[in-house]
Amino acid sequence: MKFVDEALIDIAAGDGGNGCVSFRHEKHKEFGGPNGGDGGRGGHVQALADPSLNTLIDFRYARRHEARRGGHGMGSDMFGAAGSDITLKMPVGTIITDAETGALLHELLTPGELVTLAKGGDGGFGNLRFKSAINRAPRQKTPGWPGEKKSLKLELKVLADVGLLGMPNAGKSTFIAAVSNARPKIADYPFTTLHPNLGVVRVGPEQSFVLADIPGLIEGASEGAGLGHQFLRHLQRTRLLLHVVDLAPFDATQDPVTQAKAIVYELKKYDDRLYGKPRWLVLNKLDMVPLDEREARVGDFVRRFQWKGPVFQISALTREGCEPLIHAIFRHVQGEQRAENEPAQPDPRFAGDAPA
Incomplete structure (x- = not known):
């Protein structure tokens, strides 16, 4: 059957990039300040209500969807790049529920509606963030936060008068x-x-x-x-x-x-x-x-x-x-x-x- 109105998928947003420990190295400056940048945000997983679709068959065969992680921070005050978001196109009328708890998460009722299914993790802090008057050479950094991971049940109810x-x-x-x-x-x-x-x-x-x-x-x-x-x-x-x-x-x-x-x-x-x-x-x-x-x-x-x-x-x-x-x-x-x-x-x- 080409018409598929139910599907189970696993999604994973991107993890945040790690912060960086780095110090400025310049000629004639023995103690350069900290310049380690923050990690980038992980990519989100989004759903788009596409009126041109009328089936969930694409998700019957592609069940795993992962967004990219954020880039790591680097020296010279360089922050990591944010991970790319991924957008899953679904038919208008799709109901999205948590497969484990059965909780209703979203209903795509309007063409073009865009919702976030899983948020990417925030990037970690570089040592530049920890600089203070009493801590001139911080060596602390934090790892990136993990992105959200979910198992979802998709159910299509056609929109008809x-x-x-x-x-x-x-x-x-x-x-x-x-x-x-x-x-x-x-x-x-x-x-x-x-x-x-x-x-x-x-x-x-x-x-x-x-x-x-x-x-x-x-x-x-x-x-x-x-x-x-x-x-x-x-x-x-x-x-x-x-x-x-x-x-x-x-x-x-x-x-x-x-x-x-x-x-x-x-x-x-x-x-x-x-x-x-x-x-x-x-x-x-x-x-x-x-x-x-x-x-x-x-x-x-x-x-x-x-x-x-x-x-x-x-x-x-x-x-x-x-x-x-x-x-x-x-x-x-x-x-x-x-x-x-x-x-x-x-x-x-x-x-x-x-x-x-």
């Missing part, structure tokens, strides 16, 4: 290909999607949202069955979930209501917060249902599924019903973004308590 979930062959890949710039593999057999696909859906000039498609879920997914459980984390940052249901399965013995309930159960079992996200029902493959049976079949499904939320009827293959759906999604996403950006309103009950 809307996530698709559903059984294999529900038509999720066909839908994302129909409405966005994504071109996933589409075939008439289950599990054609082996890794998450992201697509940008253009609604109008400078109006768009990001749609994520993950491998189809099956019963027992929360316990490791199938492929979808590996990628459920990618739906945790979405603002809206679209539950895509195959209204006309190839196997007549399969009940769409039973399958839909199984997905909801797996979602709740995996993460209550994910289960609590806004979720819309999208009944797909409308083109496979005779025109005179559509209303009855949709009504029967909604009644038996006991669904109270928004329902959309589409055919991803013919794009029937897709336009109203993507416009409704955009309005929802836009409303969520506005709500997040608006400042909190003061409680009117305490308005009179504020100082003049």
Whole structure:
């Protein structure tokens, strides 16, 4: 699989350079003063959020990353050079945790965001630092401080506004290909999607949202069955979930209501917060249902599924019903973004308590 969303790496910042003991040697000056310089700082290890990346595969095969140590101090008041920093490029949405303690260190959520993962050690002091009125010829120096060393776990959660979930062959890949710039593999057999696909859906000039498609879920997914459980984390940052249901399965013995309930159960079992996200029902493959049976079949499904939320009827293959759906999604996403950006309103009950 080319898509890798977890990796373990070891990083080591550079050690600081050692200080130097040196004295000035000049003609006709028997006792020149101290001139030993300090050591240089060790190089830092940094992480950069790169929007052009969408996988952690580079870190699967290159696990050890070390920055250079600082240069040693020298005579003639020469300080050691600082060690070169190294910058590790990671996809936007990467979560960085300490592999030993599990503590969250950083989340790369903004393109171009730069964070320091391990600080280089400070350089040691040369004897020039120890010169004083009572110590005219100091012979002290200190070694450089060691750089930080860490074992890190990298976990990628894709940044998407809307996530698709559903059984294999529900038509999720066909839908994302129909409405966005994504071109996933589409075939008439289950599990054609082996890794998450992201697509940008253009609604109008400078109006768009990001749609994520993950491998189809099956019963027992929360316990490791199938492929979808590996990628459920990618739906945790979405603002809206679209539950895509195959209204006309190839196997007549399969009940769409039973399958839909199984997905909801797996979602709740995996993460209550994910289960609590806004979720819309999208009944797909409308083109496979005779025109005179559509209303009855949709009504029967909604009644038996006991669904109270928004329902959309589409055919991803013919794009029937897709336009109203993507416009409704955009309005929802836009409303969520506005709500997040608006400042909190003061409680009117305490308005009179504020100082003049």
